[in-house]
Amino acid sequence: MRQQRLLIPTLRDVPGDAEVASHKLMLRAGLIRQLSSGIYTYLPLGLKALQHIQTIVREEMDAAGAQEMLMPALHPSELWKASGRWDVYGPELMRLEDRHGREFALGATHEEVITTIVKDEIQSYKKLPVTLYQIQTKYRDERRPRFGLLRGREFLMKDAYSFDRSQSGLDESYESMYKAYHRIFTRCGLNFRAVEADSGAIGGTDTHEFMALADIGEDTIVHCPSCQYAANLEKAVGQLPAFTDTASKRSDLPNEPQKVHTPQVTSIKQLSEFLQVSPKQIIKSIAIEANGEPVIVLLRGDCEVNEIKLKNALNGTEFTMLSEAGIQQIGSKAGFIGPIGLQNAKIIADSSVIGMQDAVIGANEADYHLTHVQVERDLAGLAYYDLRNVTEGEHCLTCGHELSFAKGIEVGHVFKLGTKYSRSLGASFSDENGASEPIIMGCYGIGVSRVLAAIIEQNHDERGIIWPASVAPFAVHLLTVHVQDEIQMKLSTEIYKSLTDAGYSVLWDDREDRPGVKFNDADLIGFPLRITVGKKAAEHIVECKERRSGDQYELTAEQIIAHCQ
């Protein structure tokens, strides 16, 4: 395609509201434009990359035996009421009414719809197992849409659902999707890790998240560099033994534990009840004991990043403050912890709040660092979890190695649902003896548009995007330095024709812009190979440059053409 006629509105300046690299680069390279908060248009280049990801997803889903279909985005509320999620899902579910006053939801996910279809169309064990999938737009009224495509309110998801007659059948379907996910993310060029996740309220059994590793990721991964163990933080904390006997550690602390009047809390769940916040929010908290006062520092889901909620664990008083510098400020402003250098402050529960640990830790005890997020003891009556102890705990009996932490972007999620939806929506099958049983389900999601952003998050430099070949909008960027130069244009035309005839996707920069502008744009939009037709066109020599390695070399036009034949 000729760039002259293509809508690739590159920007020199970074748009002000974009915080992370992928968001900035997708705007700058002219891949997307925002229509409204969390709602984006894919411009031609962005759409091409998105389509390449979809092709990879389709190929691997089909190879795993899943069948593609397409379900509506508009769901009658009755379905969501039948499953119980009309109430449970909360404000994230987009709701609307039609002209007759009937309620609808915009699909945030499709368990209800797919289960209804299977209920109507599958009655016999002979039709099982089956796995169905779609690639479709989802709607979630995220409280805080941000980071461009990473957390949108309208986004593209691949969602698959498996239907089996037995638990072992579900295990096989799950395994098959799990393996397909590995192939998909590998082909997309992502550096990722599958981690055990928490099944939470849905109460299924196995569940794994696929995390693209990135510092800006919102999830924390706890993993063992030596054995296979990897879990998200929520799961890891849930797996830890809670200390109920804290006597052995009391000598470290300044105050006597009898001064504490809070109830004994031995689990994250109890802690969340005590503080009246969700367990998820607790995970993102630090409990600090300072000058004998137990203080819980919460970075709550409903706060801005730089907003911190403090709660005195003794009397329950809560207050909010802004913090740029994290704990130092909290310390001085709150008067609890004292200024930096707080001698009596201890971390007594874990945190995943970026930057905050360092502040506390730096101020405190040199040996508290991220891999040693340690809960000292229970001054507040809070149980604490010694992440260091995980290494001696369950999983690491075989390994004993110290755990590491990393940040990740959740790009995929696989889940053994069991019979939650088939029971509530009445999807059952009859077995060989005519007995009726609920169908056993699994669900499997990939954030296709989030994958696009995650790829860029992991593949860029200061000049722009560095596309993995598998998803690059074009394989080759052919750049003619001076389009008025007949010799350059003639050679470019020949090369363009032979490359495209040979099946390469080529974007030909035939614009009349200054060479510097064209080179900068080429680096910014970042296709794997740039071929420049310039000064040496008369000698039939062109310059090749590989975007990732930066390697440059000259080739003759004949070499390129011969390569294509």
Ligand code: ATP
């Ligand atoms: P998150 O924890 O990031 O909110 P989730 O656990 O709510 O995601 P799932 O319900 O597991 O998401 O949905 C399946 C996949 O859809 C996720 O693994 C993620 O890749 C993608 N996804 C979820 N929410 C969004 C969003 N707001 N924008 C883009 N992709 C999303």
Ligand code: MG
């Ligand atoms: Mg979510």
Ligand code: MG
């Ligand atoms: Mg999640």
Ligand code: MG
């Ligand atoms: Mg999830």
